[in-house]
Amino acid sequence: MELILDTADIKAIKALDELLTVTGVTTNPTIITKSGKDPETVIQEIADYLSEDQLFFIQVVKTDYEGIMEEAERISKIRPKNMLVKIPVTREGLKAIKECKKRGIRTLATAIYSADEAFLAAMNGADYLAPYVNRMCNYGDGVAEVKDLIEMLRINNMPTKVVAASFKNTSQAHELIKAGIQAETLPPDVVWNMIDHPGTKIAVGEFTMNWQKAYGRTTLFE
Numbered sequence: 433m434e435l436i437l438d439t440a441d442i443k444a445i446k447a448l449d450e451l452l453t454v455t456g457v458t459t460n461p462t463i464i465t466k467s468g469k470d471p472e473t474v475i476q477e478i479a480d481y482l483s484e485d486q487l488f489f490i491q492v493v494k495t496d497y498e499g500i501m502e503e504a505e506r507i508s509k510i511r512p513k514n515m516l517v518k519i520p521v522t523r524e525g526l527k528a529i530k531e532c533k534k535r536g537i538r539t540l541a542t543a544i545y546s547a548d549e550a551f552l553a554a555m556n557g558a559d560y561l562a563p564y565v566n567r568m569c570n571y572g573d574g575v576a577e578v579k580d581l582i583e584m585l586r587i588n589n590m591p592t593k594v595v596a597a598s599f600k601n602t603s604q605a606h607e608l609i610k611a612g613i614q615a616e617t618l619p620p621d622v623v624w625n626m627i628d629h630p631g632t633k634i635a636v637g638e639f640t641m642n643w644q645k646a647y648g649r650t651t652l653f654e
């Protein structure tokens with residue numbers, strides 16, 4: 433599975449990328465505004481930090497077809513490799529995804545709320561599909577809908593990958609990893625909750641304490 437970080441916080445990106453196997457970074461307009469910096473600065477910071485093999489996803493802001501295409505062209509040129517354009521699956525967006533495929537621009541179809549709209553975006557040539565798992569839960573069972581999507585793509589031999597998005601807790605992430613999701617984009621707090629288990633800290637504390645009691649030091653070798 434590809435682990436992607438859903439943030440524009442460069443400190444969080446660096447901290448987690450040092451610890452874990454991170455495939456890339458996703459942003460959206462709201463995520464970029466949360467950085468408190470201007471968009472050009474944030475985008476450049478992240479682009480400079482990521483290795484050329486890591487993926488960087490930036491979302492268009494314009495909503496009309498011509499505007500989306502203009503921004504998609506510019507986003508795709510930010511880096512020579514592994515730059516992907518996020519396009520919401522509106523009518524205009526679907527048309528743009530189809531055109532991007534023709535022009536060789538890699539896309540992620542985003543703001544997905546149903547397996548059906550995701551599947552149609554995949555047919556238009558989207559490279560990734562981002563169903564909004566947590567937000568979908570306001571309309572039904574988001575996790576089940578994404579499981580359906582995985583199955584629909586598999587049965588139809590579609591190459592498009594699902595990068596499940598909009599996570600609010602570790603159990604949503606867990607359920608979809610178990611279902612064989614190809615990628616998840618997770619906010620840093622969800623990732624920290626996955627790795628900072630209190631039981632692990634207690635166990636390590638016990639090892640150190642017992643060792644020190646027995647040998648009077650906290651290292652294996654003197």
Ligand code: E4P
Pocket residue numbers: 438458459460462542562564566567597598599617
């Ligand atoms: C990522 O691609 C999405 O834009 C993001 O996960 C949406 O998350 P939210 O539902 O927390 O806004």
